[in-house]
Amino acid sequence: MRRYQDQQRLAYQHEAPVNWCPALGTVLANEEVQDGKSERGSHPVERIPLRQWLLRITAYGDRLATELDNLNWPESIKLMQRNWIGRSEGAEVDFYIGSGEWTGNVDAISSFPYRGLFGPYGVPSAYPVTDEYPKVLRDFIAWMHHVARSGFPREPGDDVLRIYTTRPDTLFGVTYMVLAPEHPAVDRLTTAGQRAAVDEYRQQASFKSDLDRTELAKTKSGVFTGGYAINPVNGEKVPVWIADYVLISYGTGAIMAVPGHDERDFEFADKYGIEIRCVVDPGDQLLLQSYSPGEKPLSKEAARQAVLEGKVVYSSPGFAVNSGRQYTGLSTADFKSKITTDLANAGLGRKAVNYRLRDWLFSRQRYWGEPFPLWHELDANGQPTGLLRVDAESALPITLPEMADFKPTGTPEPMLSKAPESWLYKTAPDGTKLKRETNTMPQWAGSCWYYLRFVDNKNAAAFIDPQLEKQWLPIDLYVGGAEHAVLHLLYSRFWHKVLFDRGHVHTAEPFQRLVNQGMILGEVEFTALRWIESQRWVTAEEFLGGELITPSGVEKTESARLSPDQVAKKGEGWVVKDHPDVVVDCRAYKMSKSRGNVINPDSVVENYGADSLRLYEMFMGPLEAVKPWSMQGVEGVSRFLARVWRTITDDRADDVRLNPAVQDTTPAEPQLRLLHKTIKAVTHDFDTLGFNTSISRLMEFMNEVTNWSVRPISIMRPFVLLLSPLAPHIAEELWQLLGGTTTLAFESWPTFDPKLVEDAVIDVPVQINGKLRAKITVDAKADQATIEAAARREDSIISQLEGKTVVKVVYVPGRLVNFVVK
RNA sequence: GCCGAAGUGGCGGAAUGGCAGACGCGCAGGAUUCAAAAUCCUGUAUCCUUUACUGGGUGUGUGGGUUCGACUCCCACCUUCGGCACCA
Numbered sequence: 001m002r003r004y005q006d007q008q009r010l011a012y013q014h015e016a017p018v019n020w021c022p023a024l025g026t027v028l029a030n031e032e033v034q035d036g037k038s039e040r041g042s043h044p045v046e047r048i049p050l051r052q053w054l055l056r057i058t059a060y061g062d063r064l065a066t067e068l069d070n071l072n073w074p075e076s077i078k079l080m081q082r083n084w085i086g087r088s089e090g091a092e093v094d095f096y097i098g099s100g101e102w103t104g105n106v107d108a109i110s111s112f113p114y115r116g117l118f119g120p121y122g123v124p125s126a127y128p129v130t131d132e133y134p135k136v137l138r139d140f141i142a143w144m145h146h147v148a149r150s151g152f153p154r155e156p157g158d159d160v161l162r163i164y165t166t167r168p169d170t171l172f173g174v175t176y177m178v179l180a181p182e183h184p185a186v187d188r189l190t191t192a193g194q195r196a197a198v199d200e201y202r203q204q205a206s207f208k209s210d211l212d213r214t215e216l217a218k219t220k221s222g223v224f225t226g227g228y229a230i231n232p233v234n235g236e237k238v239p240v241w242i243a244d245y246v247l248i249s250y251g252t253g254a255i256m257a258v259p260g261h262d263e264r265d266f267e268f269a270d271k272y273g274i275e276i277r278c279v280v281d282p283g284d285q286l287l288l289q290s291y292s293p294g295e296k297p298l299s300k301e302a303a304r305q306a307v308l309e310g311k312v313v314y315s316s317p318g319f320a321v322n323s324g325r326q327y328t329g330l331s332t333a334d335f336k337s338k339i340t341t342d343l344a345n346a347g348l349g350r351k352a353v354n355y356r357l358r359d360w361l362f363s364r365q366r367y368w369g370e371p372f373p374l375w376h377e378l379d380a381n382g383q384p385t386g387l388l389r390v391d392a393e394s395a396l397p398i399t400l401p402e403m404a405d406f407k408p409t410g411t412p413e414p415m416l417s418k419a420p421e422s423w424l425y426k427t428a429p430d431g432t433k434l435k436r437e438t439n440t441m442p443q444w445a446g447s448c449w450y451y452l453r454f455v456d457n458k459n460a461a462a463f464i465d466p467q468l469e470k471q472w473l474p475i476d477l478y479v480g481g482a483e484h485a486v487l488h489l490l491y492s493r494f495w496h497k498v499l500f501d502r503g504h505v506h507t508a509e510p511f512q513r514l515v516n517q518g519m520i521l522g523e524v525e526f527t528a529l530r531w532i533e534s535q536r537w538v539t540a541e542e543f544l545g546g547e548l549i550t551p552s553g554v555e556k557t558e559s560a561r562l563s564p565d566q567v568a569k570k571g572e573g574w575v576v577k578d579h580p581d582v583v584v585d586c587r588a589y590k591m592s593k594s595r596g597n598v599i600n601p602d603s604v605v606e607n608y609g610a611d612s613l614r615l616y617e618m619f620m621g622p623l624e625a626v627k628p629w630s631m632q633g634v635e636g637v638s639r640f641l642a643r644v645w646r647t648i649t650d651d652r653a654d655d656v657r658l659n660p661a662v663q664d665t666t667p668a669e670p671q672l673r674l675l676h677k678t679i680k681a682v683t684h685d686f687d688t689l690g691f692n693t694s695i696s697r698l699m700e701f702m703n704e705v706t707n708w709s710v711r712p713i714s715i716m717r718p719f720v721l722l723l724s725p726l727a728p729h730i731a732e733e734l735w736q737l738l739g740g741t742t743t744l745a746f747e748s749w750p751t752f753d754p755k756l757v758e759d760a761v762i763d764v765p766v767q768i769n770g771k772l773r774a775k776i777t778v779d780a781k782a783d784q785a786t787i788e789a790a791a792r793r794e795d796s797i798i799s800q801l802e803g804k805t806v807v808k809v810v811y812v813p814g815r816l817v818n819f820v821v822k
Numbered sequence: 823g824c825c826g827a828a829g830u831g832g833c834g835g836a837a838u839g840g841c842a843g844a845c846g847c848g849c850a851g852g853a854u855u856c857a858a859a860a861u862c863c864u865g866u867a868u869c870c871u872u873u874a875c876u877g878g879g880u881g882u883g884u885g886g887g888u889u890c891g892a893c894u895c896c897c898a899c900c901u902u903c904g905g906c907a908c909c910a
Contacts, residue, residue, distance in 0.1 A: 035907095074827095075826080076825090076826050076827065076904085076905080079825070079826065079905090080825090080826085080905060080906080083825075083905085083906060084905095084906085086909060088909075088910085090910080163910080164909095164910070165910060166909095166910065167910080178910090220908080243908095244908090245908045245910090246908085246909095246910075247908080247909065247910090249909090250909045250910075251909075251910065254910095255910045256910085257910085258910090262910070263823095263908090264908055264910075265910080267908095354909075354910090355909090356909050482904080482905085485905080486905095519904095524833075524834095564832090564833095564848090568832095569832060572883090587902085587903095619834090619835095619845085619846070620834065620835085621834060621835055622835085625828085625835090626827095626828090626903070626904085627834070627835090628833090628834075630833075630834065630847070632833090632834095632846095632847050632848070633833095633834065633846070633847060635847080636845095636846050636847050637846075639846095639861095640846080642860095642861095643861095646861090692834095692835075692836085692845085692846095693835095693836070693837095693844085693845080695845080695846090696835095696836075696844065696845035696846070697844095697845085698845095699845055699846075700844080700845070703845095706862090763841085764841095765840075765841045766841095767840080767841085767890085767891070769890070769891080770840085770889090770890060770891035770892095771891090772840095772841055775841070796877090807890085808890060809890090810840090810890050810891075812840060815840055815841095816840050816841075816891090818840080818890055818891065819890090820890045820891090
């Protein structure tokens with residue numbers, strides 16, 4: 001009972017190889033490791049076995065994947081999460097291995113007249129089994145008989161290898177099996193003759209880091225264990241190998257290998273000379289996906305022939321061949337569903353779902369981080385008994401102890417194990433000695449629920465008031481970076497669902513709409529290659545060589561930065577101004593310390609002010625686009641804000657006072673029109689998150705206003721309101737100057753009068769065959785006949801229409817007139 | 823290799839299928855100034871044409887298509903950026 005409960009818990013301890021990062025002094029979750037390096041700081045990550053805390057996020061894998069569907073998120077982020085979760089459907093199948101000791105005439109197994117799962121004579125036990133067959137075959141038949149009656153066992157027995165496959169339709173194409181090197185059945189299967197080789201391979205595999213495994217992904221390696229298993233669908237004996245291309249942490253850590261229809265298996269079988277058997281006929285379709293290493297593309301029919309002969313791997317759907325009487329001829333999809341049912345009925349397999357997603361490694365060895373509210377029971381000798389106790393709610397939150405030194409030591413020992421004894425130990429009322437859990441939570445623990453706490457952050461009785469939760473959540477719009485796609489944005493969805501299941505929040509999803517702001521890159525850089533020794537530029541011609549042979553030997557190149565006035569545009573690209581044959585690379589890079597292109601916002605604030613920084617970031621381009629930084633761009637918006645300031649204040653006065661041109665008068669109609677058009681445009685742009693265009697609207701407004709000798713207060717006040725979300729500090733000051741008595745944060749957003757945004761006369765472009773030939777100015781309410789007639793009066797139109805026949809006139813009300821002529 | 827996003831002046835970028843290049847930067851010329859900074863004004867895709875800021879051609883990565891009309895929609899390709907990468 002206790003063990004079953006522990007198997008279901010959302011938080012559990014588990015000993016397994018984990019991502020240990022010595023430089024950060026902590027273990028990391030899979031999501032925090034990229035290309036074998038830490039996501040923060042790019043430090044090397046090793047795999048070492050450690051007992052760690054995990055959160056059972058895989059239990060939510062299905063919901064985390066399917067409930068993405070109704071969210072208003074970028075499709076690319078949804079896809080990244082779905083790929084990371086990596087749900088796949090297939091089947092688990094047991095391959096019989098018996099005790100592992102196969103004595104007697106084992107070759108006879110393959111000549112045994114096996115007729116498939118449900119041949120006309122029923123299960124294999126219907127065949128006469130005599131002593132001439134080896135013991136393992138008799139055991140196999142007895143086992144088949146047994147599982148046919150008792151059903152597929154919940155947990156695999158020691159006498160089978162349980163595999164997971166998404167292609168049960170290729171069971172007849174199995175020519176070997178592969179276990180992960182760490183698989184528990186390896187010992188039992190390894191024969192005396194193969195023992196040394198197997199042990200050596202396992203040893204090597206255990207030292208390989210994730211990075212090594214990826215780097216070596218090009219070439220497969222493995223070792224034959226010497227052992228065999230029996231394929232349940234045809235009774236064949238199948239050699240069992242170990243190889244590190246099979247991962248212990250996915251599926252069952254064991255696979256059936258079908259080299260005819262799986263590229264990895266094909267590569268492996270090709271290398272080790274294992275039989276490749278075709279069981280899927282591609283027919284006349286999808287042959288483009290077939291793959292033939294090191295050879296020229298084949299014609300359609302030749303490619304099909306190569307697949308059928310097992311010379312080329314084919315992993316797409318098709319029609320079954322060589323798959324026994326019941327299955328041959330079936331389409332891949334039909335085959336899958338039929339054999340899955342048949343296997344289940346025979347107790348040999350079952351439908352199964354697997355996830356690429358792994359449980360979330362949730363403990364860290366750093367000092368900073370929330371301590372776990374857990375105590376380990378200690379026995380009389382001070383050793384942990386393995387039993388845990390949980391802190392009472394009243395003891396929460398657990399605060400970190402005061403420690404003089406809390407820098408990471410570079411060992412996996414948690415920092416808190418050096419905490420003062422008073423913090424570390426206590427005795428329970430029943431006399432049991434207890435020691436605190438000394439791991440801490442990762443930084444994600446806080447970001448998983450901060451948005452809930454923000455709503456009600458002073459509440460001492462609950463983490464959020466249920467009424468407030470109902471009122472404020474879910475979050476309508478969440479702006480965040482795409483780099484959190486499979487980190488924070490996945491983790492917090494998981495926590496939110498747990499809270500939802502327990503009734504603490506009323507929606508299953510925390511963030512309704514997600515917008516990814518694009519990354520800001522460093523300033524654009526010009527770089528060109530230079531020979532290190534001679535410091536000469538590498539010309540386009542030399543570049544193809546890559547190395548220069550000089551009297552002193554081989555000369556290498558380095559890349560060097562150029563200033564904008566050293567380069568010139570030439571055709572599509574850039575070249576060095578003084579050496580037009582030297583190609584210059586022009587692009588912006590991700591900000592990084594190592595590249596030295598980091599822009600510190602503090603120094604921008606210091607030089608230009610927080611409003612300029614904010615306004616520039618909004619003005620750079622679309623919110624979601626990746627954009628390079630430009631100091632000159634900051635200067636531009638800074639100039640705009642200065643112009644706004646001078647337009648409203650008197651810059652010749654010593655103190656801050658209103659510009660004499662700003663007066664409390666009735667605005668003229670053109671002034672009102674400009675204001676209302678601006679209100680309309682800015683409001684629209686805010687709704688669509690088009691902040692860059694809303695700022696250009698404000699700039700256009702300003703370009704007009706600076707020409708006005710009288711600037712009515714009733715025009716300037718709404719303008720300041722429009723500006724305030726983008727440049728709040730300067731807006732606030734101007735607001736007060738314009739007579740605002742309280743902060744403009746409490747003012748309501750200005751509205752526009754529809755009558756004032758329509759013009760009385762409009763310019764209508766006139767096209768001939770879709771080309772612009774003239775523009776006419778007409779009354780906004782003019783009808784088609786009037787506009788067409790006016791267009792025909794234009795000189796340029798008259799001359800263009802001369803001698804031609806108007807076939808058709810396209811008129812788009814208020815937009816354009818187009819004469820189609822012959 | 824697989825998946826996703828994006829390609830428009832010297833640069834960042836703008837354009838419900840309807841005037842391509844708004845707005846800003848940069849650059850050039852001018853005003854102001856003893857001078858400079860700051861500020862203000864004018865011009866600024868490209869080629870041809872004209873006494874004329876005249877008129878015309880070309881032009882939104884490449885090639886096709888749909889349409890009266892395409893930066894925008896469809897097909898194929900190229901390039902760049904981002905993500906994943908033995909997941910059976």
